[in-house]
Amino acid sequence: MLDPMEKFGQEIRDLLGEEPPEETQRQVRKRLGKVEIPEKRQSLRLVPLASAALALIGVTALLLTWWVAESPAPHFPALIDANQATADGVYRAPAKEPLMLRFVDGSQVELAAQAAGQIAYPDRKTVAMTVEQGQLQAHIQTSTGVSWQFRAGLFRVMVTGTALAIDWQPAAQRIQVNVSEGQVKVVGGSLGEEGITVRTGDRLDASPQGFSLNRIIDHSSPKGTTSMLSPVKPEPAPAPALPKIKKTAPRKTKTRQDPDRWQWLAQAGYFDRAMVAVDRAGVEKLVGSLPANRLVLLADSARYTGQTRLARRALLMLRKRFPLSGEAKLASFRLARIAIDLEKDHGKAAHWFKTYLSQNPQGKLAEDARGRLCEALLLAGKMNAARAAAADYLQRYPQGAYAALARLAIQDP
């Protein structure tokens, strides 16, 4: 029985064949027919040592000149370990663990399990990574002046920010881009050559048929006023349920643990893994030290992974530590949604909706809050209060998303 290596060798030999194509052989013969037989070479042994040394210096100088003149300029940023390539420049993450690509300028690209990509340097100041398949997360150093591009099928992601996650499904020609810091521009395919700018917290989902852009943070609103998951084009959802986003995070790697790692994991949409990182960093330490916007991120991440206690704790701490901030005002709305959607504690939900309305009577989410207050009171069995809330809602928003519910509450004996 043959050794697997011998078998493999045989297979390669069969694929290669015995010799190159006939045409190649003919060309060599033709060239040799024209060649003049070279002179006998002088044996190096006869050359004096000094001449050899001089020749060596000359050759070295020539080589150096040649490198400088002929070789393409060194590519920056180069990969620290280019030997990770599995086949002709393709970087392929193993089946069960991610592959971390580190660059000399500090940029990092983490290919999730089974993902594959190829790195090219179209010019000295551009790094282009072609994503063959799968997910990747990138932390790009933009201060070096090198521009980065990620190519996936027809789409091109031009990085102008620092942290993003890409999920490319070649079979469906579908790309998802999550930007956690900075911004990127995505062009090609259904986005056309003008493309679309994806900013911090945005999630782009594009395929040849079309695209959708979900904004976690509404950039158009004043700072700190809105931070809910809502699509760019507002949907008339009657009772928007809390999104249950569960992403499969890449497996744990032996990379250096950054205390803020949970933040970019959460921003990139890897909420499960972000929560593991939060546990490592210490929940108490985080809720006691994080700034307001990071507490919101922590609460949202906990909420998406179903950790309502942690979400509530972060939001309560936010209200306590930053009582006058915009985030604190929104926190009551978030607490209400946790209570009504996840904990099914309708009385508590009504309390938080009322709190939100008392602090933001004209806020952007006021209509939602009034509608959902009515819903919470109905579910809690407080019919009189529900009717009053419904009447108030109908008076303000007769054509609102909760109008039908409000009318039902009023008509209900």
Place this chain on the structure above:
Amino acid sequence: MNREGHKRAHAKTPRKDPGPETIPEITWQGDDEALLLLCQQRRPGVATVLYDRFGKEIHRLVWHILGPDSEHEDLVHQIFINILQGIHRLRSAQSLHAWCVSVTINTTRSEIRKRSRQRMFFRPEKCMDMVADHTPNPEDRDLLKRTFSLLSHLPSKERIAFVLRYIEENTLAQVAACCDCSLATAKRRISRAQKRFRKMAQRDPALAERLGGKGGSEPC
């Protein structure tokens, strides 16, 4: 010197210099002794005769060591130039074949080293350009690309020993003779190359599957 063979060789060789544009058509019927003499006399058209005698074998060796390569033609041409340049040192026609193989191996090794250096200084490696023409099946093409990409990361001596053993299917003694080294050295090179190759192949599911697990075996 075989006088008869020499005569035949002279009879078939054009007497006039064919000029740079014409290819001398020589049907070689002599033995290696006559060929060596012709080469050492630097007779016109002898390069083609030498090619007809050893071309197939040299092509095959280079083809198997480097794989489908855009510089294959240039490299084989260079090998023949090297052979012709150094042939005056050869004393015995019995060694002609072994010597040609040796020049082939050495020139190819130099080429591999040159490419390694180029890779070190960020010059893109030019290889496998002919794969697409050679193998229309994308899976086969992919396998060849992956294999030769991994081989390109082996040290030149180990790579050559590995190819001679597993792709050329030579015996250990033949590998040692081709590489001009002892049997023990040949064994050691093959063993190291095999270990390195397996290690690198583990990162590639398609190759890892073909090589069947992590364990390596001693060259036999």
